[in-house]
Amino acid sequence: MPGIFITVDGPGGAGKTTLLPLLGAALAEQGERVHLTREPSSGPLGRLAREHTAAFHGPALACLVTADRFHHLAEEIEPALAAGQVVLCDRYVPSSYVLQVLDGVPLQYVRQLNASARRPDLAIILTAAPHILEMRLAERGVHSRFEHRGSSAPEADLYAEHAGFLTTDGFPLYHVDTGEFSPQAAVHAITCHVRALLSRTPQV
């Protein structure tokens, strides 16, 4: 059987990095072979993007993260899917629809860059109220210049505003508010949804 491609996006502090290994472990316990990955990837373009997010701006960063995405798909994601694995990817195209637009790139440009990127079977969008995101980032520390803005509201708002474009462009969205759930409860909800997607058990 071909694998299943699940992406997880959302504003900084929404819980992507926390939830992904928990989700991977929950699916592995249920007998799935799971491949965890992230974007920017661990490949050469991804390392360049991650190490120099402070230096690259606008269209340059948009093109770099997209080039990394196509390389990541060809070298890592597609082979894992062909081997029947569940691929869980921390950040994918939805992050570009938000971060690159926050960086001044027109949405249409971002949509065109990503038009031929493989669509996931499920695109999970994690979110939480801006004051919760800000509190988490203050406690954890910021990862990039995108999180130095002081307010998480513009980023969280863009995920909501661009949901319609993502749906139109072929991303089957599933929203989870991590401000409302513990990481374990969020993973349980997502796992039930994934089981339904795999059509092995009915959704509860």
Ligand SMILES: Nc1ncnc2c1ncn2[C@@H]1O[C@H](COP(=O)(O)OP(=O)(O)OP(=O)(O)O)[C@@H](O)[C@H]1O
């Ligand atoms: N559901 C949750 N309930 C409470 N706290 C959470 C929840 N999910 C994550 N956290 C906490 O919020 C903080 C940020 O989470 P995490 O680093 O996973 O976010 P992220 O979305 O990966 O952020 P970034 O985009 O900056 O990498 C962590 O300290 C984590 O423990």
Ligand SMILES: Cc1cn([C@H]2C[C@H](O)[C@@H](COP(=O)(O)O)O2)c(=O)[nH]c1=O
């Ligand atoms: C996928 C993707 C990533 N980025 C940038 C934004 C951040 O600087 C890093 C990701 O770091 P994090 O620890 O996951 O927050 O990469 C981007 O600008 N556009 C993208 O599509």
